[in-house]
Amino acid sequence: MGLKILNKQNVAETKFLNLVVTTYEDKKGKQKEWVSAERPGDQKAVVIVAIVPGGNLWIPSNPRLVVIKEFRVPLQGYEIGLPAGLIDPGHNIKETAVKELKEETGLDVVKFIRPPTPFVFNSPGITSEAISFAFVEAKGDISGEHLENSEDITTFLYTKEQIKTLLEAAADPGQHLMIGAKSWLIFEEFAAYGTI
Amino acid sequence: MGLKILNKQNVAETKFLNLVVTTYEDKKGKQKEWVSAERPGDQKAVVIVAIVPGGNLWIPSNPRLVVIKEFRVPLQGYEIGLPAGLIDPGHNIKETAVKELKEETGLDVVKFIRPPTPFVFNSPGITSEAISFAFVEAKGDISGEHLENSEDITTFLYTKEQIKTLLEAAADPGQHLMIGAKSWLIFEEFAAYGTI
Numbered sequence: 001m002g003l004k005i006l007n008k009q010n011v012a013e014t015k016f017l018n019l020v021v022t023t024y025e026d027k028k029g030k031q032k033e034w035v036s037a038e039r040p041g042d043q044k045a046v047v048i049v050a051i052v053p054g055g056n057l058w059i060p061s062n063p064r065l066v067v068i069k070e071f072r073v074p075l076q077g078y079e080i081g082l083p084a085g086l087i088d089p090g091h092n093i094k095e096t097a098v099k100e101l102k103e104e105t106g107l108d109v110v111k112f113i114r115p116p117t118p119f120v121f122n123s124p125g126i127t128s129e130a131i132s133f134a135f136v137e138a139k140g141d142i143s144g145e146h147l148e149n150s151e152d153i154t155t156f157l158y159t160k161e162q163i164k165t166l167l168e169a170a171a172d173p174g175q176h177l178m179i180g181a182k183s184w185l186i187f188e189e190f191a192a193y194g195t196i
Numbered sequence: 197m198g199l200k201i202l203n204k205q206n207v208a209e210t211k212f213l214n215l216v217v218t219t220y221e222d223k224k225g226k227q228k229e230w231v232s233a234e235r236p237g238d239q240k241a242v243v244i245v246a247i248v249p250g251g252n253l254w255i256p257s258n259p260r261l262v263v264i265k266e267f268r269v270p271l272q273g274y275e276i277g278l279p280a281g282l283i284d285p286g287h288n289i290k291e292t293a294v295k296e297l298k299e300e301t302g303l304d305v306v307k308f309i310r311p312p313t314p315f316v317f318n319s320p321g322i323t324s325e326a327i328s329f330a331f332v333e334a335k336g337d338i339s340g341e342h343l344e345n346s347e348d349i350t351t352f353l354y355t356k357e358q359i360k361t362l363l364e365a366a367a368d369p370g371q372h373l374m375i376g377a378k379s380w381l382i383f384e385e386f387a388a389y390g391t392i
Contacts, residue, residue: 002348003267012208012215017231017322019208019215022269026345034269035213037233037322045321047377071199072320073218073230079320118366120377123318123325124268124275125241126213126233131377149222152198170314181243181316181327185381193389 003027015040037127041089044119045131046096048083049186049196050107050138052157064157065190066105066138067166071152072178078152080166081180084131097134105155106143109136113196122182133182135196160194163187199223211236233323237285240315241327242292244279245382245392246303246334248353260353261386262301262334263362267348268374274348276362277376280327293330301351302339305332309392318378329378331392356390359383 004025012019022034050066072079085100087093093116098109112134119130142155158166167187170177179187190196200221208215218230246262268275281296283289289312294305308330315326338351354362363383366373375383386392 003269003346005269005272008272011210014207014215014217014231017215017233019210019213019233020270021210022272024269027348028345030345032346035210036270037213037215038270039322072317073199073201073220074216074232074234074322074324075317075320076201076204076218076324079317081320084321115367117380118369118373118375120375120380121268121271121275122377123323124271124277124374124376125280126235126270126323126325127319128270128272129319129322133377133380149224149226150199150228152223171311173314177314178320179314179316180320181318181329182377182381184313184316184329185378185385189381189385 006031011035013040039129042128042130043089044087045084045129046087046093046100046116047131047133047182048097048101049133049135050083050101050105050109051113051136051196052107052138062159063194064159065163065186065196066101066107067156067158067163067183067187068104069154069156070104075178077176077178079178079180080170081183082186093132093134097136101136101138103146103148104151104153105138106141106146107138107155108140110139111137113137131182160191164191167191202227207231209236235325238324238326239285240283241280241325242283242289242296242312243327243329243378244293244297245329245331246279246297246301246305247309247332247392248303248334258355259390260355261359261382261392262297262303263352263354263359263379263383264300265350265352266300271374273374275374275376276366277379278382289328289330293332297332297334299342299344300347300349301334302337302342303334303351304336306335307333309333327378356387360387363387
């Protein structure tokens with residue numbers, strides 16, 4: 001009754017992304033094709049949801065969410081979203097979260113607020129790319145000194161009210177803001193409840 | 197100081213997805229390449245966050261979230277997630293949400309709880325694919341009669357407690373559950389607050 005995978009083949013290969021055609025049988029037994037894009041070695045990623053709590057040297061009052069503005073080549077412009085990075089072979093989710101948060105924002109992970117989520121799937125119609133969300137408390141000074149030459153990232157620490165303002169601005173097409181889909185949901189929750 | 201796009205070229209083309217190489221200049225003026233996957237015509241999609249309220253003929257007590265289990269060819273298995281669909285040329289977000297919810301689950305949209313979100317970006321490192329979240333109230337009977345032959349979808353109406361159980365099950369690698377990344381965040385919020 002269900003669908004049946006018959007064959008999977010790379011039709012184009014590059015160092016970073018392959019185009020894959022999977023042949024499958026539909027519910028009536030008819031042969032069909034599905035095209036997807038896959039990272040060589042199925043490299044996974046971590047998305048870092050980081051909060052800098054209030055009541056300390058850095059942030060006197062309300063907690064702030066760590067937001068980045070990053071140039072994204074596929075978008076040909078800046079995305080507003082969350083720190084993230086690929087998990088290198090031999091590394092785990094937590095190590096990668098600590099390393100990427102430092103590299104992209106200059107901030108240090110103080111602790112993991114809860115265990116990282118299992119790997120979940122970004123856009124299963126297009127790719128099997130999987131990510132884990134790591135929820136962390138962070139501290140330190142914002143810095144771009146650890147960025148690579150191909151990374152163009154600015155970090156912001158936003159209160160709940162600032163996130164609300166950002167969401168309102170993004171709803172205005174004239175502002176041309178590009179926001180990550182997962183980030184949007186985190187922003188909505190932070191704007192509503194002030195927590196992650 | 198920033199990155200500069202120089203050129204964009206399809207290196208492989210299929211009916212559903214193209215592989216694109218974008219040449220850009222990094223911060224030091226060095227020429228580099230970024231590979232992404234793009235739908236021809238940049239077709240966008242809508243993700244439907246649907247709730248069936250309690251206190252009526254269908255659901256006597258607590259509100260339920262509409263969850264689907266869908267065979268995803270790129271995953272070679274079932275994803276647990278939310279109804280979604282591509283926006284056909286000439287159609288808008290709301291029309292597509294109504295049509296896709298009906299096709300995938302049999303349910304009818306009663307009303308839009310709030311305006312659909314602006315288009316946000318699923319996985320900007322891999323693709324410029326953009327989606328809008330439509331938050332709706334739904335009613336009716338679950339049915340698979342509107343499914344296409346290439347769609348293998350089962351619909352569930354889950355309470356907050358059932359979503360909690362689902363998230364706990366997914367955290368156990370032995371269960372091999374595959375959950376959508378955006379769905380995960382919606383599930384976490386529904387499990388915590390019982391709302392969308």
